Amino acid sequence: MPLRGDSVGIDDTSLDARPATHSGAVADQTGDDSTSATVAPPWSEPAPAPPEVERTLRLSLIEGGLVQVFINWTTGGVLIGYLLQLGATPFHIAMVGSVGFLAQMASPVGAWIAEAVGRRRVLNAALATAGRLCWLLAAQLPQLPVPDAARPTILVGLVFVAGTFNAATSTIWTAWMGDVVPADRRGRYFGKRSGIMGLIGMVANLAAGAFLDRVGAPLSFQLVILVGVVCSLVGAVLILFHHDPPTEKRRVPFGTVLLAPLKNDNFRRFLRFAVFWQFVVMLSGPFTTAYFLESLGMSFTQVAVYTSITAAAAVFTTSRWGRISDWVGNKSMLAVGTFLHGALLPTNWILAGLTGNLTFVWIAALCDAVAFGAVGLALFNLAIVTAPKVGRVSFIAAYSVITGLAGFAGGSLSGPLLTAFQGLDYSVAGWNGFHTLFAVSGIGRMAAWVLLRGVHEPNAWRTRDLLRRARTVWKGSSLPW
Numbered sequence: 001m002p003l004r005g006d007s008v009g010i011d012d013t014s015l016d017a018r019p020a021t022h023s024g025a026v027a028d029q030t031g032d033d034s035t036s037a038t039v040a041p042p043w044s045e046p047a048p049a050p051p052e053v054e055r056t057l058r059l060s061l062i063e064g065g066l067v068q069v070f071i072n073w074t075t076g077g078v079l080i081g082y083l084l085q086l087g088a089t090p091f092h093i094a095m096v097g098s099v100g101f102l103a104q105m106a107s108p109v110g111a112w113i114a115e116a117v118g119r120r121r122v123l124n125a126a127l128a129t130a131g132r133l134c135w136l137l138a139a140q141l142p143q144l145p146v147p148d149a150a151r152p153t154i155l156v157g158l159v160f161v162a163g164t165f166n167a168a169t170s171t172i173w174t175a176w177m178g179d180v181v182p183a184d185r186r187g188r189y190f191g192k193r194s195g196i197m198g199l200i201g202m203v204a205n206l207a208a209g210a211f212l213d214r215v216g217a218p219l220s221f222q223l224v225i226l227v228g229v230v231c232s233l234v235g236a237v238l239i240l241f242h243h244d245p246p247t248e249k250r251r252v253p254f255g256t257v258l259l260a261p262l263k264n265d266n267f268r269r270f271l272r273f274a275v276f277w278q279f280v281v282m283l284s285g286p287f288t289t290a291y292f293l294e295s296l297g298m299s300f301t302q303v304a305v306y307t308s309i310t311a312a313a314a315v316f317t318t319s320r321w322g323r324i325s326d327w328v329g330n331k332s333m334l335a336v337g338t339f340l341h342g343a344l345l346p347t348n349w350i351l352a353g354l355t356g357n358l359t360f361v362w363i364a365a366l367c368d369a370v371a372f373g374a375v376g377l378a379l380f381n382l383a384i385v386t387a388p389k390v391g392r393v394s395f396i397a398a399y400s401v402i403t404g405l406a407g408f409a410g411g412s413l414s415g416p417l418l419t420a421f422q423g424l425d426y427s428v429a430g431w432n433g434f435h436t437l438f439a440v441s442g443i444g445r446m447a448a449w450v451l452l453r454g455v456h457e458p459n460a461w462r463t464r465d466l467l468r469r470a471r472t473v474w475k476g477s478s479l480p481w
Contacts, residue, residue, distance in 0.1 A: 104404025191322015209304025329460025
């Protein structure tokens, strides 16, 4: 469900006085690390890892693809469409987009158990299986002997229960993979993995969209969910064949799991950014698909095309962003990505509604791949970088809980906000409450980068340096604009 200093506010006069790092960029000195470092440029290949690690990296690509099918077929257009078929109200739509974040309260429990048990592989597979089996009950909802009015509420509840297992699983998996994937290839590997998952997700979305448009509901939704569950269970089996480096078993008090990360100044600054980002994204997040289906009149196939365009473009963008993050660091990439995300996506969604031209929706899909390709990857990597290796699972758990609460707060507020905005009179022809909600969320996303300025990432480029290099490359590209 999945974050993440003063890098853009330094004068030009101080540029040359800072130690060189990352092939000529200047070091971020918001922390204590001011030593020189040389990082390989993004076109170089890292040294081979041990055989058991290489095997795990390959298996994780397959496992990720299978799980992506499950994710795409139990969220987004499939889930919203299923809810609407069951008679959901705007309250249910807002809540189903929010309860997954509330479920992240289970993350510290997973971290606490992982610290005590140490067997992350078995624990991860068991928790993942339990959460995914909840969807078998969700698929059977139309046949259950319950009042029709209760079915949407029950589905929201099942999403929450499944989300608690997913939150614990994700926390353990993130800390575990942070130990397995070599640091010098972390960006490019997860970029490659995200690209492959996106490609598989694209095919899954197109298949689900075509199927839902041609087969009668609710059977269509039930079959799609069931196939997704089967894929996810195969993925859980593959987890058992991953390499699990030995870890020290630590019986720490549960309160330590919750509070120790908050005593780390840099991680706390990182959480401040993550909380704000998650909140402003979720102010409009739950209603994007509903806007496409109800306000723009898009079909399930068209919604699938939107996500497929994003996924297809992400195959290219995420691998490039991954190499860039290994070269320049994550903080500057995250600052640029969040600004672009806020400026481009809501603007194109609004223009699609005002003009009735879905071309703006397809443009937004491409922008999503570019902007969120940077945001998602940098957010993930920066969470790992700002958390110490010892006790990392506790830091990831704290991140999950706190950002989960922020996402739940934003999602819960989105419903009442939309209702209030829909009741206003607008002078712009075609403008409605959805557009106001997107505008508010977009402005917040554009401003989020300011909170990154106090976060220290060793040997990372400043945002100013990244923009300068991008401008130099652009000028040398011989493009006419």
